[in-house]
Each structure stands twice: as structure tokens, then as C-alpha cells.
Amino acid sequence: MQHLSEKWLRPFNYYYILYFLGTIGVYAYFVYTQNSLDIQNAENWGSSFPGAILALIGLLYNIFFLRHVKKYNLGVAYLVSFGIFGVTNNIAVEVAINSKELFFLFNSYLTSISAAFFGPIVAITILGISGVILGMEIAGNIGTTAHGLIFDTLAFLIRSVMVAFLLYSFRNKYVSLEKNQSYIERYFVNNEVVSLLTNSISDGVILLDKNSIIRSINPAGLEIIGKEAQETITFDSKKVLKFKQVNGDVLDTTEEPINLAFKHGKAIHKELKLAKKDKDIFIDVTASIIANEQTQELYGMVLILRDISKKKREEAAKSEFISTASHEMRTPVAAIEGNLALALNPKTGNLDLKTKSFIENAYGSTQHLAQLFQDLLVSSKADDGRLISHPEVVELSKIIGDQVDYFSKVAQKKNLKLEFIAGVDKQENSSTNNENNPKYYVYADPSRIKEVASNLIDNAIKYTDEGKVSIGITGNSDLVQFFVRDTGVGIPQEDIPHLFQKFYRVDSSITRTTGGTGLGLYICKKIVDLCQGRIWVESDKEVGSIFYVDLPRLDSEKAKELKNKN
Numbered sequence: 001m002q003h004l005s006e007k008w009l010r011p012f013n014y015y016y017i018l019y020f021l022g023t024i025g026v027y028a029y030f031v032y033t034q035n036s037l038d039i040q041n042a043e044n045w046g047s048s049f050p051g052a053i054l055a056l057i058g059l060l061y062n063i064f065f066l067r068h069v070k071k072y073n074l075g076v077a078y079l080v081s082f083g084i085f086g087v088t089n090n091i092a093v094e095v096a097i098n099s100k101e102l103f104f105l106f107n108s109y110l111t112s113i114s115a116a117f118f119g120p121i122v123a124i125t126i127l128g129i130s131g132v133i134l135g136m137e138i139a140g141n142i143g144t145t146a147h148g149l150i151f152d153t154l155a156f157l158i159r160s161v162m163v164a165f166l167l168y169s170f171r172n173k174y175v176s177l178e179k180n181q182s183y184i185e186r187y188f189v190n191n192e193v194v195s196l197l198t199n200s201i202s203d204g205v206i207l208l209d210k211n212s213i214i215r216s217i218n219p220a221g222l223e224i225i226g227k228e229a230q231e232t233i234t235f236d237s238k239k240v241l242k243f244k245q246v247n248g249d250v251l252d253t254t255e256e257p258i259n260l261a262f263k264h265g266k267a268i269h270k271e272l273k274l275a276k277k278d279k280d281i282f283i284d285v286t287a288s289i290i291a292n293e294q295t296q297e298l299y300g301m302v303l304i305l306r307d308i309s310k311k312k313r314e315e316a317a318k319s320e321f322i323s324t325a326s327h328e329m330r331t332p333v334a335a336i337e338g339n340l341a342l343a344l345n346p347k348t349g350n351l352d353l354k355t356k357s358f359i360e361n362a363y364g365s366t367q368h369l370a371q372l373f374q375d376l377l378v379s380s381k382a383d384d385g386r387l388i389s390h391p392e393v394v395e396l397s398k399i400i401g402d403q404v405d406y407f408s409k410v411a412q413k414k415n416l417k418l419e420f421i422a423g424v425d426k427q428e429n430s431s432t433n434n435e436n437n438p439k440y441y442v443y444a445d446p447s448r449i450k451e452v453a454s455n456l457i458d459n460a461i462k463y464t465d466e467g468k469v470s471i472g473i474t475g476n477s478d479l480v481q482f483f484v485r486d487t488g489v490g491i492p493q494e495d496i497p498h499l500f501q502k503f504y505r506v507d508s509s510i511t512r513t514t515g516g517t518g519l520g521l522y523i524c525k526k527i528v529d530l531c532q533g534r535i536w537v538e539s540d541k542e543v544g545s546i547f548y549v550d551l552p553r554l555d556s557e558k559a560k561e562l563k564n565k566n
């Protein structure tokens, strides 16, 4: 038997439902017009009382029970439906033609079953023989005006047309006749070595054909998704694997790893949630397509699933610990910092030069420690999604301008020029602003935006020994972009992809001698992501770096509207 998709079997069933309704209808019409329940009294009627009862059973089965039975076995579920249909049909035909022809007892469902399960050649042969015999019956012995016979003949004809149509139009789509799918079957599913290998792997391994139908799943996969093999194999993977976003929100179909991997033709790796019967679990999914290396012909896909709920719980506990610890430690550090500041202040302290230099060192280190605790606190919040933002309408030039003012003294100390390039919209005739003095409105948390700007400007000054640091804002109708450009040490190309990772610091002499936590850019990225923006860097070693931040722009009208609302 070929491997069937339910899509292929379903149209047959819709036809059967119509047939059952027809049979019941004809019988009801008979009872109404003849005023009798006994079909045998009227020669010309086809549908009998047992036929109508069976039809009702068939109808109820299709509507209420089929969906439950198919969870256990698709083939059995539809065979039962076809079976009831066949018997009903035959009782109707037998009564209609008043015949003892046993052939009709089998022809109806034999054709359907063979069409659906065994393929076109067997079905067409049975159809042909049935057609000839039915023709002979009509032309020969029987009165052709019999209502029942007309109904049954019509039903038979409709089915013949439908079967032929389905066979030629859709079969290849829904039945694994193609060599690609048999390739998966032949080389992966029915392969002992592959089975031995996948069965011994502790990650879930699921093989899909190119129509996303599950063809094989290893025991670990069944355990992870919490289902039995018969609930998964031959089922559409999208119905079996219900992915959600990590925060529990609905996952857009375009973001679904199986769709993405098929669409882009490459491996997709994601951390998601998987909805199970009792609870959702965190899951690490890798979807890789299986294709012919030379011809790129697509065969199917392998999905690797790993249950990372335990890891996520541990991460949450760790980050909770870091967050509590850094929160608690900030208080005494702030007290030390305050007291050192008092000691250094000539109005409140009285230190000799040597002691002052010691205290200054201690003060610098305490400030660094306070920053480290602050960064740790923010990054641990960002890690487990607790980074809260209170968005409001914000005019970016103002926030960035304030930060530039704040850092001007720090830059001066290093003899660096710090300049602020006022914004000019990139787009001509921008309707969002008055061109001479464009307003760059964004909807974001001002304190978070301040944090990003201050981190970037602070870094630019820290990692620049001479030259200047320029901060600018531009925009178009959709985006506001601010950048921080320096003429500093630059960043080697190989470090750029890792720069926004936690604790990543470029290994250079200036980094070694400059205090830092390696958390600043990580936090910037988390905040910009939270605002649905983008942050990236362009840099040349020994020439300098430019950090860009894009944020979605609010036009002036919308900004006013939101401001009024607030």
C-alpha cells in the first residue's frame, strides 16, 4: 500500500457524506409519497429501510467518529467509512434493480478503496468492469425508470468522474508515488543503519518528506513531544508540532522553523516553546533540509529537537541569583562611593596628597564596581525577559544632545573633540517634519535610550586616544538613525560578529588597560531589540568605528496624538 496523505482520502469522504444524505433523502421521500415504510411494496424505489439506517450510521460515523479513529490509524478510519458506504450503496442498488447480483455488493467500495489505497490502475480496471456490467443491467433486464436506479446510477457516475478527476489531478500531490519521497522512504525510513543510529540518539530526530509529512520519528522524539508513533507518522508536521515563541506568544507561520528551512533551503536553528497536552516546554529546534547535493532536488527535512526546559530553569535561577546579588551589593558600594567622594571633597575632607591619590584610586574602582553591578543587573533582566520598558513619545535629538553635553567634560580631559551633528532628513520633501529643524520622534523608554547613547559615547571616548568623536542623527519617513563615530583604535573584522555578545571584549592592549565589563554593547543590543530597532557597527582597525542605531520613527502627527493620549 502506498503512503497516503489524508488530503487524498478526504474528498472521497465528502462524496460519501453526500451519498448518505441522498440515500436518507430518497427513503424519506419514499415514506412521504407512498405513505409506507415498506419499500418492497413499491417496485420503482431504490433506497430501502436498512439502507437508510446504514446511511444514517455512516453519516454519524463520518461526522462524529472518524476524527477520533484516525488519530490511531488513518487507513482503518477511512476503510470503515468506505465500508459503510459500500454496504449502504449495495443495499440500495440491490433493492432498486431487484437483483440478486452479488457483484454490486462489492463494486462501489472496491473502486473507492482501490483508488485511494492501491492506485489508479486497479481502480480504473474495476471502474471499467463495473461500468460495463451496470450498462448491461440498465439495457437488459430492468425497467429504466426506477427512481432508485436513477439515483444509484447518478451516484455511480458522479463517483466515477470524481475518482477519475482526483486520480489524474491530485494523486501525485497526496500519495507518495514520487521518487523523491520514496527516496526518503528507501534510504532513511526503511534503513536499518539509520534507524539504529537515530534510535540511539537522545535528541528527538524527525524525518519529514517534502510535503512536511512526518515519515519517521525516534523514541526520544516521541518522548519530547509526548505522543505515540501512530499519532505522528503520516501526519502533517504542522498539526503534530505546535511551536510558540519563547514568551508563549503565537509564532507567525513565516517564523516557523520548518517553513523557514524549506523556504531558504538551509538549516534553521531556533529556541522556541512546544505546546504539549499538559504543559508547554522549552525546545531547541534545528530544521535542516535533505536535498540532492548536485541537482539541489529537495527530498525532505530532518528536524532535531532538544528539550531545554531544565537548562532554561537553571538559567532563570542563575539570573535571579545574579540579579538579587547585584541589587543587594549596589547599596553598600553606593555608600562606599559616597563616603569616598566626601573624603575627596576639600569642603568635607582634609587629605594629604599621598592619601588623596590612594582614595582617588579607590573611588575610581568603586565607580567601576558600581557600574559592573548595574550592568549585571540590567543584563540579567534582559536575559530572562524582565527588562521592562516604559515607552513614551521621545524626541531623540534632545536625549542625544543632553548626553553629548554630559560627556563633553570627559572628552575634554582626553583632549578629544566631541561634536554633535544636528539632523537633516535623508528624504527630500519629508512630510513628517519641518526641514530646517527636523524632529526625530520615537516611541521608546527615554531612560533606556539614554543608556544606549551613553554606552556608545562612553566607549567612543574610552577607545579613542586622539582625534574626535562625532554624534549625529538622521532619518527618513520610517526610521530615525543615530550614530557615534570615532577616530579611535577600531575593531578587528573578526571581532565584529561577537561584539554584541555578553562579556565580549576585544583582546587588545587598550582594552586591557581600560576598565570595562564587556556588558555595555550586549545591553545596548537588548534595549534596541526591545524597541524593534537595529544596532550595528562598521569599523577599520586603527582608523575608527561608527556605531549605528536605527529606531522606528513616529511622524509628528502620531507623536502629537500619542502625547495627548498620555
Ligand code: ADP
Residues within 6 Å of the ligand: 455, 459, 460, 463, 486, 488, 489, 490, 491, 499, 504, 505, 506, 507, 511, 515, 516, 517, 518, 519, 520, 521, 522, 545
Ligand atoms: P566594555 O567597553 O565595558 O568592555 P562593551 O560591551 O561596551 O564593554 O564593549 C565591548 C568591547 O567592544 C570593548 O571591550 C571594546 O573592545 C570594543 N569596543 C566597543 N566600542 C568600541 C569603540 N568605539 N572602538 C573600539 N572598540 C570598541
